Amino acid sequence: MAKLAKRTFDAVVVGAGGAGLRAALQLSEAGLKTAVLSKVFPTRSHTVAAQGGVSASLGNSEPDHWHWHMYDTVKGSDWLGDQDAIEFMCRAAPQAVIELEHFGMPFDRNDDGTIYQRPFGGHMSNFGEKPVRRACAAADRTGHAMLHALYQRNVRANTQFFVEWMALDMIRDAEGKVLGVIAMEMETAEIVIFQAKATLFATGGAGRIYYSSTNAFINTGDGLGMAARAGIPLEDMEFWQFHPTGVAGAGVLITEGVRGEGGILRNASGERFMERYAPVAKDLASRDVVSRAMVTEINEGRGCGAGKDHVLLDITHLDPEVIKHRLPGIREISIKFAGVDPIKAPIPVVPTCHYQMGGIPTNYHGEVVVPDGAGNHVVVPGFYAAGEVACASVHGANRLGTNSLLDLLVFGKSAGDSLIKYVKGEVRSMPEIPQSEIDRTLARVDRLNNQTNGVEVNDARLAMQRTMQAHCGVFRFKDMLKQGVEKILEVEKMVQKTQIKDKSKVFNTARIEALELDNLIEVAKATMISAEARTESRGAHVRDDAPDTPATPNGRDDANWLKHTLWHREGNKLEYKPVNLTPLTVETIELKARSY
């Protein structure tokens, strides 16, 4: 029986992006002995990529209100978001942003010293009337500045960082309580138990399941894979946001802030086509609406370029000084990845996989909640999740831009608070770690190390990415999804036989990538299977076979599908749970067809 070295903590946080750092800060400041594990140095977490900003109804430039923000978020979610969680987040937003300012975040400012706010897709005043300035940014380095401020605070609060450690699996006891994680130190390949009174996942998204993605290579959905293998269902995984403006070919993102500052989308004949799809919000309509419009233009032959496979984002009419000062990184991106200077010519763009709305099911306290088999949803003792890995669910079927960074701050903190209460109030002892849990992980690693006549990791990953891209992209078709399910289950068989030639111990990237692929494939299966089953269109999940009728506007079928999906790894079983339509203090935001 294999024995592993063990370290013990009050709390283990897996992930050092915005959500993990915000949570850890809460824990350490409450005096909990807290370990944070990260595959990379914390300030290199993917949160660093966020440029656009973080939303809060501060009302610094014009009147704004959290209730309007809530309305926009519910509408943006296509009513799949839980209204209790959304109210909680939008009400907490101003305080969360001001707290971050006090942590040293260098926000852009107005002349009067208040935080500068810019408009962003989907953010409107007075319950959807007209665009409002709600996004707070630190130049084009919002994510970096956030990570930096939070990391410094954590160091001061004595959070213990385990950098270049990869969590492999979570540990549960026979009753399902979570006892920590098993992790590998990349430097030595040593596998160690991190036992904790409570465990919090903040491992970010899994955007690399798609071939064309704005996500960095690190976004491999490890938290989702670990949870799925431990019997935790994944919620609403069919909902992936495709960012309207990825640079055609490379995937690199052009922030929505560009349209906020006046950028316009045009088709092959130069037409500003968004005027037809969203007469009020136009280019600033919500992301799924813009992506769908772009794909429609392309599908109907009005795409640009030799392959007619993209549209153009035009900022040539803007003052070059505005471009240089308000959108500094954009010009470089465009020149390097599209070969175009946006001051002189428009940028070729296509909708590109960007953000995962689904994840580990939680409530707005950041507690993980699962069905108990008797029709109830119960918390998993000792398990919390926040950030992109979690599904609270505030983003529902479609996230509004800048609401993710807000989600990290608000739910990082609330998950932290719930965890503290649990550890201080309920945990009496550190139980034995079941040997079966250790064996489960070691068997997986041993299989990989000993595999012969297997499949190359790159081949399996590419097969997965191409399958997802072709069968489960922006527009979804019944037959393609059906085939997609079969194909992804075939790909799973490839993943079960991955092999690595290099068996060395120190920073063996081949081994790490193979272990990451074990996680990606769980997410891919969850996505494809959940998408195939949901026979309506809602938010980012758009099906060709969902008819637009008065009873099902835009294909949205509230009578049958106003519910969250839960995918179980065991047997690929699906079940559903109701959407929470009851906010905490205000009235329900009633169902309406979505138009911008």
Add this chain to the structure above:
Amino acid sequence: MDEAEKNRLRWRSRRGLLELDLVFSRFLQHEFDSLSDAEFEIYQDLLLLPDNDLLDLVDGKTESKDERFVPMLARLRSWNNDKKQQ
């Protein structure tokens, strides 16, 4: 530089920004193995920079004050201009 050290640098070339991943993965594939020991050290130091600063340098938006970085950045920039998909 031994293989273990090289592997460490390979992992540290994984960044938080897709733009850098695209450049570094091409560089790792085509040039990395032929670096001299002195060049490996320079590359290692370069990887210590924050992602945004590194991207600005690789994009040629800023210039490094550190003389040692200049030739390495020039090599990285050449991969940046390559629009091949990874």
